[in-house]
Amino acid sequence: MVRTTYAGVPADCTVLTAWSQLHQTGMTTAATAMDIWMNTMNAMYGNYVAFLHERSQQNIELVQRMVACKSPAELVAMQQDFTEKALESCRDESEHLVEMAESGVLAMALEARGGGGVLEEAEAVPV
Numbered sequence: 001m002v003r004t005t006y007a008g009v010p011a012d013c014t015v016l017t018a019w020s021q022l023h024q025t026g027m028t029t030a031a032t033a034m035d036i037w038m039n040t041m042n043a044m045y046g047n048y049v050a051f052l053h054e055r056s057q058q059n060i061e062l063v064q065r066m067v068a069c070k071s072p073a074e075l076v077a078m079q080q081d082f083t084e085k086a087l088e089s090c091r092d093e094s095e096h097l098v099e100m101a102e103s104g105v106l107a108m109a110l111e112a113r114g115g116g117g118v119l120e121e122a123e124a125v126p127v
Contacts, residue, residue: 005010006066029111029112032050033108033111033112036104036107036108036111037104037108039104040100040101040103040104040105043064043100044097044100044101047093047096047097047100048093048097051089051093055086055089055090058082058085058086062078062079062082065078066079067080
C-alpha cells in the first residue's frame with residue numbers, strides 16, 4: 001500500500017505534533033500571563049486599599065480640626081486647603097494605578113512575545 005499526500009503536506013503526524021507543541025506553548029504563555037495579571041491586580045488592590053485607609057484617616061483628622069475652629073472664615077480656609085490636597089492626592093493615586101496597570105500589560109505583552117528581550121513602550125498597541 002502506498003501512502004500519498006498532497007504537495008507540501010507531510011505523510012506522518014508532524015502537523016499534529018507541531019499543533020500539540022504550539023497548543024502547549026500557548027497554554028503555558030496564557031497561564032503565565034494570567035499570573036502576571038493577577039499579581040498586577042493584587043498589587044493595585046493593595047495599593048488602593050492603603051490609599052483609602054490614608055484618606056479616611058485624613059478625613060477624621062479634618063473633622064477633629066473643624067470642631068476646634070473658632071470662626072467661619074477659619075473653617076472655610078481649612079476646608080479649601082483640605083479639598084485641594086485631597087484632589088491632588090486622588091490625582092496622584094490615579095496616575096500611580098494607571099502606571100501599575102500599564103506595567104502589568106507590558107509584562108504580559110513581553111511574555112506573549114516569548115519572554116525574551118525588552119518590550120519598549122513605543123511597541124505596545126495603544127488602547
